[in-house]
Amino acid sequence: MRMTPYWLVVLVLIMAVSVGGSHAYRLEAGLVQAAEEPVDFHRDVRPVLAQTCFACHGAAEANRQADLRLDTSDFIGTVVLPGDAEGSSLFQRLTTDAPIGRMPPLSSGRALTAGEIELVRRWIDEGAHWGTERAFIDAGAGEVVGRTVDFGREVRPLLAENCFSCHGPDEQGRQVGLRLDVQEGAFADRGLFGGPVIVAGDAAGSLLVHRVSADDPLRRMPRGGEALSDSEVETLRLWIDQGAGWESHWAFIAPERPVIPQVAEADWPRNAIDNFILERLEGEGLTPSEETDRATLLRRVTLDLTGVPPTPTELADFLNDDAADAYEKAVDRLLVSPRYGERMAAEWLDAARYADTNGYQTDGERSMWRWRDWVINAYNDNMPFDQFTIEQLAGDMLPNATLDQKVATAFNRNHSLNSEGGIVPEEFLVEYGVDRVSTTGTVWMGLTLGCARCHDHKFDPISQKEFYEAVANFNNIPERGKGFKYANSPPLVTAPTVDQQAELEELDVKVDEARAALAALDVDMLAAQRTWEASAAEVDGLDWVLRDGLLVHHAFEGDIAGTQTTEEIPVVLEDGLPRFVLGRIGRAAGFDGRRFINAGRSPDFGDNARLRRRQGLEQDGAGIHDEEFSFAVWVYPTARDGVILSRADGGDQGEVGWGLYLEDGKVRLNLSSRVLDDGVAAESVADVALGQWQHVVATYDGSKTPSGIRMYFDGRLQELTPLNDTAGNRLTVSRFPLRIGASGSDKPRFEGRIDDVRIYDSVLSRSKAAVVATAESLSEIAALDPGQRTVAQNDKIRLAFLEQYAPPEILKAVRQVAELERERGELWASFPTVMVMEELDERRQTFRLNRGAYDNPAEEVFPGVPAMLPPLPQGVEANRLSFARWLVDSGHPLTARVTVNRFWQMYFGTGLVKTAENFGTQGEYPSHPELLDWLATSFMDSGWDVKALQRSIVTSATYRQSSKVTGDQFENDPENRLVARGPRLRLPAPMIRDQALAMAGLLVEKVGGASVRPYQPEGLWDEVVEGGLEYVRAEGDDLYRRSLYTFWKRTVGPPTMLTFDSSTRETCIVRTGRTNTPLQALSLMNDVTYVEAARRLAERMMTEGGTTPEDRIGYGYLLATAHRPRPEAETILVNGFRQHLDRYEMDRGAAVELVTLGERRRDETLDVAELAAFTMVANLILNFDGTITKE
């Protein structure tokens, strides 16, 4: 191809850009380089040639052009004439203006800067000395040997931090096609693009080293970033010279059980953990701390395993137990305590972003505590962690899944749900899928999968496509993007507690007994019915109305008023005079498109406070479901549009309320709290006929979805078209009057006749809908031969017989069954529900989303797992269940490590991998990699036995060390990463409160149940939103439950919990900070929780602690710290007490005020001044550093 000049210009411009700087700048750079010092080939020139020439003129024979090598000295004297740059063909080829012939070729994309050309010129002019190759290594005067560089610990993190964002997994963001996070990329010979990036054993010949150490800012990498330090460059050089060993990121290789190391101090280890810890300490020339005193140890382990301190009895028993295994026995005792499950669950709730509200906007209430119960039980039952994993991620998909297994899946419904009016549901559907994958990734794999939402992961080999493949596992559930505002949103299950299940079983037995009693009646039922039918046929016009659940009935037999279950409400006819016409049954009301009947306030359905309370939802409007109902009516329309009945009004934005309408001949049931985006509606596919009577039944099951609507015309089930599925608020409570033939809005009024309007408070079954639609009276049906009757006619007369006309003993037995069945229905409806995962029958499509935007789908993706991790087993379908099983496969490199690391973090404050949430290449390298792998493999080999893992940690010598800081320990290892001393950590938020309640004897221990609302300053929730949830403080025992049961409103969490660094529960958190702030001080000093606890503690001190102030104060101190105070401490406290006592004796009113705080009454037998003074001391003890710290 012949190049045109224009073409060339373009090419040169492209090259200039690709090299990354303007021409002018490059010239400047060249000037800067001009220095007096002679040019050294290996230091100055070879790097330039390596990058620009070696690809074609280097060691690689296959690529070599023109048989010219520039990496050996052979070229000196041929293409280079020493002392004569201008005469050297190499130099000429570098500088010629002719596009053809200039080197490097334009097509290579490489070019020398002016400064580099100048270097080459000077080197040749100065004599083109080859020099000594070792001169390249400036540090250590040629000493290549030094420390051995560990790739995983030292080199990969360097590359990750400095290179991966442009030369990593992200295909789109990748520069010049170079990839340094995988071996193939790092060692690739880049041919025309500069030769091999890394040449094992030859740092000098490795492009990488040249580029990171280049002086020329245009050459130096990372581009535009801060240069690597000399020691970092040295690390790279050493690593390459030592052979450039490469292995995948440590966390992506399955752990193998390491050999337990030998240690010098062989007596110290109690189990293998200690060998690993001690080996490292010995390597650093350190010794472990001595074992802490036994009281401190018992307090430490009791707090760690149960979240509350040891009681004085437990402490005394332990201190008096001389057995060699006294400590192990104590640990075993703690591991079987029910408090253990509560303690572990508290950690898990943070990771699972558990809350009692939906999290967005008005942040309405939900009910997920049955899942919390599941977690507590799972820990207490020591459920193996693999099962714990599978059930929470996919318990619903297990064969014959039990209720518990379904409840477990609430884990991935704990995320926030948006029900704000006006949202675009598809947008939030995406957010939920993303949240599940991010959370699952963080909790089980320690991967920041969410980083791959918008583009390929910058640091870990996870593509954007793989991210959405993971989403596809979690996206296939029958959910809406818009949640219900004050309720659980589908899919959900009714999840009775064990007690409730027993209650239900008891009732089932009664139902069975009643049915049996009915069956056992010594009566021939059919014969009795036939006998009665014969007499009924004789009576003229005998009829019967289904009364079970009937709320409203307008028969229009010459009177517009109807009957209601509540008090009579005036019924008025508006816009016309009454007109009674021939009805389907007797007479009917006639409508002319103007007149209508205002039937006043009919009974509400959908406001069943009793059900709400039993479900643990105390707030108005917080019903799990709306209530069910049925409308039944005869219509004889003469126009295609008109309101049949309604309780609706015209709002500013259209009709609000509910109603049954004719819309262009079709029957529509509409329920809305805001017309366009908050309601449920469905419409019949078939038209009703004009000018004839038809019976219409519409039922609604309270589910807030159009699928909960059914319709029957003349008893026949109709096909429906769903019209609106946007419910967020509750729908069936309406403040508007019942209108027949009209609505409060401007919708067309009814024309024609309406008869026999009925409203039931339940969903009429198909057969009952047919019965209600049967106009023939009992007399008429009775007169027919049973074989000639329709099914509905037979059903009607049989129902009428059983409910009203049968002999008394039958009626009684039938009513007994009906009563019990109704009771059972109510009991079932009162049970808590929980939002769960469920698979759609028909797979929901998942797409890769460009830039992560819901409205910008790219190609469709299918469930899968990231390719960099082990594949799913052959032949297994990729779905949520196989994903869960894959996580806990013994070959998975991450799950076990991530899990044992979190437990380690729980005990020692910092994980072996400090970044507990990130085991990827940006995460921190483990402080003790072999220990981590030993724990992980032991954990798996034990069958994922969680308690065994805990036991091995807390019984280790490592754990038992004193946490006193000795010598320069703190300066050398402030975070105690080497664990040369025991952990000393401020207690986590829930433990601070639980400990105070326990010390005060206030703690009410009851495992499980709905959330409770302890003390909270008034108005906190009101500040967030007016008219939202109201904080109704608990009374009695619920004020003193363990903190994991405290009601968690996501947008305004419990204030003291947040002050002490709890996660907000808005997103998954597996590592929280520990700050130290004045707000914490104010809380512990002044919050009524702690003031009341202090007073109760003071009462305990006075009644249980002895008679002298010294004894009493010592007892309080013991309760808090497991120790008696040292004499200096005792002096401080006792002196303080005396001063407080002096003051309160002078001001007994103040004393009374102080000791009356809180709901628990004070002990009136105690002197108030003394009690107040002890209260101050007790409060001080609750605030004491040694109390709120695990030592």
Place this chain on the structure above:
Amino acid sequence: MDVCLERLLSRRRFLELTSSGIGTAALATLFGQDLIAQSGRASAASGALPGLPHHAPRAKRVIYLFQSGAPSQHELWDYKPKLQEMVGEDLPPSVRGNQRVTTMTAGQERFPLVPSKFKFSRHGKTQTWVSELMPHTAKIVDELCFIKTMHTEAINHDPGITFFQTGAQLAGRPSMGAWLTYGLGTMNSDLPTFVAMVSKGSARVGQPLYDRLWGSGFLPTRFQGVKFLSTGDPVLYLSNPVGVDQATRRRYLDDLGALNQLKEEEYGDPETSTRIAQYEMAYRMQTSVPELTDLSDEPESTFELYGPDARKPGTFARNCLLARRLAERDVRFIQCFHRGWDQHTRLPEGITTQARDVDQPQAALVQDLKQRGLLDDTLVIWGGEFGRSAYCQGVFNDETYGRDHHPRCFTIWMAGGGVKPGVSYGESDDFSYNIAKDPVHIHDLHATMLHLLGIDHTKLTFGYQGRNFRLTDVHGRVVGDVLA
């Protein structure tokens, strides 16, 4: 630039390490006086990050008057006579384009244009158009810098407000004030660095305002805003329990300090000495906060200026006055949230009372700051989470008309702190629907605000989950034209 951030990460990692580690956190305080300051890596006592400020700041502090619910630009600031001409006509489809609208109006059959019911007139030397709803603010227009071309991606309140406060629509990121506290540290050791206050609008029930809006996200919790409450203690648990006087508290703290001192001697844990210091700070706050909120030293003229509502706790007027008192005491970031601007229907009535709530106090605040010489280095920002549609939502008449959310173009204003006074930046189209010229995104506003405070928004970062986060994500541009 990315690479540059990567380099910074290593330093940030150090900070992260030190802020959550047991011992090193020992020197930390709630208000940003962390170990960095004490270890001499930053300017004395302020607790600023090393290298901050990046350049000479124009503003030392920010008062953000956040108008929650999204006030209509049409009735307040952005005068559009064209709407009067085209009243009742449908918004031309070419103007609407493919704009997504909320599902509240997406189903509407028509999009009739509705003009402001309220009259506009010109004010000040700059002859700026302002609505009759804002008579007091109209008098200070020459101090204000309007941005007529704000835009956002969010179309609903929760994501919208969260976006303004944290730079992201979803929960989890630190709020603006938390970033500032983290970056710049404190200027007052007796008060929080970042204070949030909430007031209720007269118009109607407002949109919720939650902890995350002044939260610290993934930053250490000590950087979160302290919410001043309008009832009870201004700061949670500030008051001693009944029956405990300040002398008793002093005595108590002396004992507690002595006891903790013994503990420190025994265990050698620096965290213990930090705890002693925190209790002393708590004690100082017990004095400094009530002194701050006690307005008895304010002369009558103050209440004339701010209006009679300033005497009522929990009003916007009161919070504006408190904002000035906080600014005087060098609190860095002061946020007054005012609720109630969400007028989907019956907008004229709602916006009238709402404007009455804010007009006088906000004008008073700007004037007051100016009189006291504080306006020069205090940046005042006024605005909501998005704007409102040019077309009508609800029943179309001049009593009942309403407007839906509108993210694509809306108005905010700024004053003081190094912004140009008497300026109107950006041009909206004839419908204030699209931006005709010079768009300003939330990220740009954040970048500009940080710039005024001496921060390069690309360099204030925090490493979390393997990534360097910043307030402006990977976006943001300093709006140079509004800088004085």
